Amino acid sequence: MTTSHALAPSTPTRRNPFGTLVRQREVPVASALVALVIITTIANPLFLSAQGVKDLMLNATITVIMAVGLGTVIITNNIDLSVGSILGLVAFGTGSVFAAAPDIPIVFVFLIGLALGALLGAINGFLVTVARVPSLVITLGMLYIYRGVNNAWAGGQQYFAGDRPAAFGRLSVDTVLGVPIITVIAIVVVVLVAVFLARTRPGRDLYAIGSDDQAARLFGIPVSRRVLTAFVLNGTLTGLAGVLYASRFNSVGATTGTGLELDIVAAAVVGGIAIFGGSGSVVGAAIGAVLLTTITSSLTALGVDKFWQQAIVGILILTAILVERIASIRKARRLRTSEATHA
Template structure:
């Protein structure tokens, strides 16, 4: 084994999350240099709040993408759960907030489970399934909500306070997002079930031969994605002034972009939820940065597109380099 491979510093720097984190730090520093108010206490709080929903959704999406699938219905699930949260408080204003969170998680898990059953049991491609449920769930929301909107004033003040109150300067809902990232990272990295997801993404057929319960694991991944989208939907109702038929519309594309930019391979088998979370923060910060520097928001889409292409190219280059090294090592052994 070469000295470079034993060097923990070099090993750390080779992590996929490092370039993304570096880009985030550089973006913040450049924006601060142009507009010092960008890092004022209130601006920093707003940055964290703006990234919270995206972080949670990116974690759920990363779990699915690691298995070589994708969930395009998360934006619609967020909309359904967010509007459902407003409906619950309208019908039962005295309902304990933890119960509302539990209902949101279960509601999201059921919607995600429908995706998972169609993908894992019926063997329908995830892209087709979730594209269909994206429109089905959105149609249900449009029919359910109609022109009705629930505003922050219609919900308990303690619920809205989750997005206002802080602990050590960090909003409560952002702390929830951080906990989600930590728990998901531990599960994926330290449990057999988590490692199975990577094996499935790397080679589903080989995973099946090795006795990995592929069907159950993929279903679990979609359940997790749906549950986290449900959590994001409840937090959305707390974070924003109103929820209605258009809540969460188009959110799924930004979530997929955050996951890819965060270093999760779109073809599955590699990446981390930490990287996905950093990617979510980076994309959210880009919007705030452009606003702070008075750059036309049109450029946000172009920048995100460039980041996605760059992430895919880097992933491909790294994959080819690893394959080349493996072949060289095998040739030497022979």
């Protein structure tokens, strides 16, 4: 006699919310930030004074905005090394606008800065998508071209805090609920770009392009147009950062923004955006920017030599890349195991 056994219904796998949260790329970075603040505060209680907190926010603001912009480009498996030069051009241009028209409404100055940044970003994106030369090469060349233009334009001239309207300078002084106005602007930028990447078709396409641009083309994604969009968005946000830089700091000139691009790349990578594209978030990039600027402030408060500050940032970058590489290898192994099991 044959005994029949009914197949047991499959039980859906329950996801552990805590486990899902812990696996998020932003969690280790945020945890490191919290630990750093706690350790520094124990060693130096003035670190989290009201003025200390405000300084931390102000120091991170411009880096956050630029890391968000560059993050969208890195997600597509591209890079833009000219962001420091773009910021310098826009910052000096902002000073020039105020010198030529002292009574110009501040909102127009922001629009001019955004437009100039978008134009420079569009030039980068156009060259990358049309010439089909690696973005590393194109933007490295544009870094020197934009810097050369700024040097020729500025020469030895500088614009100082006294050359701008008082209302413009107060953007980094006045606060909303204790948060500096320019930091509020940065928070709004992070939220808007995060929503764009997560909730819109063009934003999600950027991840597909970064994962495999050839497959993205086969699925009908307009790769060139999307990559150009990422570069324009990056340029626009860098332009915004340039205007805020002119408000935040006492002077702008030919050397403004020099070397800043490396800090921005570091912030995005440390924040969990894969250097080879396809994964990560601008929220993580923003947290990475806050972490790096806080490291500098913390080590300064503890009296640590500047060399060690740079060395620690370098270690963080290498660690982030190694972690990403290990995660990719493990993911590939799991995928091969799964395919072999179902074969």
